[in-house]
Amino acid sequence: DQQVKQNSPSLSVQEGRISILNCDYTNSMFDYFLWYKKYPAEGPTFLISISSIKDKNEDGRFTVFLNKSAKHLSLHIVPSQPGDSAVYFCAASGGTSYGKLTFGQGTILTVHP
Amino acid sequence: DVKVTQSSRYLVKRTGEKVFLECVQDMDHENMFWYRQDPGLGLRLIYFSYDVKMKEKGDIPEGYSVSREKKERFSLILESASTNQTSMYLCASTPVQGISNQPQHFGDGTRLSIL
Numbered sequence: 771d772q773q774v775k776q777n778s779p780s781l782s783v784q785e786g787r788i789s790i791l792n793c794d795y796t797n798s799m800f801d802y803f804l805w806y807k808k809y810p811a812e813g814p815t816f817l818i819s820i821s822s823i824k825d826k827n828e829d830g831r832f833t834v835f836l837n838k839s840a841k842h843l844s845l846h847i848v849p850s851q852p853g854d855s856a857v858y859f860c861a862a863s864g865g866t867s868y869g870k871l872t873f874g875q876g877t878i879l880t881v882h883p
Numbered sequence: 884d885v886k887v888t889q890s891s892r893y894l895v896k897r898t899g900e901k902v903f904l905e906c907v908q909d910m911d912h913e914n915m916f917w918y919r920q921d922p923g924l925g926l927r928l929i930y931f932s933y934d935v936k937m938k939e940k941g942d943i944p945e946g947y948s949v950s951r952e953k954k955e956r957f958s959l960i961l962e963s964a965s966t967n968q969t970s971m972y973l974c975a976s977t978p979v980q981g982i983s984n985q986p987q988h989f990g991d992g993t994r995l996s997i998l
Contacts, residue, residue: 774925776925801984811994812991812992813887813973813990813992814973815989816986816987816988819984819986859926869914869977869984869985869987870916870941871928871987872928873918873925873927874925875923875924
């Protein structure tokens with residue numbers, strides 16, 4: 771049972787344009803959501819997070835939007851740069867005190883110069 | 884900066900061998916986690932530990948065990964390696980026990996191949 775789903779395995783965008791990565795979840799106990807970026811042969815690095823009490827969080831070029839009623843979150847990258855090309859994972863936690871994360875399958879983002 | 888170090892970047896072992904994957908963090912973090920990453924499946928939690936000598940099963944613990952004798956070190960053990968355990972293994976840690984809303988810090992991973 772996949773509780774966190776990224777339905778797009780890949781996304782291709784032009785440099786300077788917006789990248790929108792999507793993520794859906796099913797568990798209503800989740801109350802904290804994160805995005806990680808992963809380059810080949812490296813571990814995931816934390817990008818941005820959002821608590822369920824908010825619907826938007828920004829950090830520079832990265833913005834995460836949360837729609838609790840739809841159980842949907844998205845990551846916007848504006849403007850996209852070739853160095854953003856990587857695998858992006860969304861993750862969620864909640865309902866436990868140990869910070870366990872449940873990850874989506876990942877979306878491969880390719881930004882073309 | 885948090886440093887999570889996994890002892891090997893690449894490892895090749897044979898079926899039936901006992902395999903140890905080591906992970907060390909240098910920031911006195913309470914919680915440590917082991918995941919495996921497979922294409923199309925994302926990261927799946929194998930085991931985690933919230934204190935020395937304490938461990939909890941994750942979503943896919945079968946065929947694995949763990950050891951946490953010291954706070955900074957968390958070991959993943961494949962008791963009898965099988966080819967379906969060929970994967971990228973990732974270790975992570977978080978600072979404070981009892982708080983859910985904190986990002987995990989990851990090591991660079993160990994690419995394990997079982998022949």
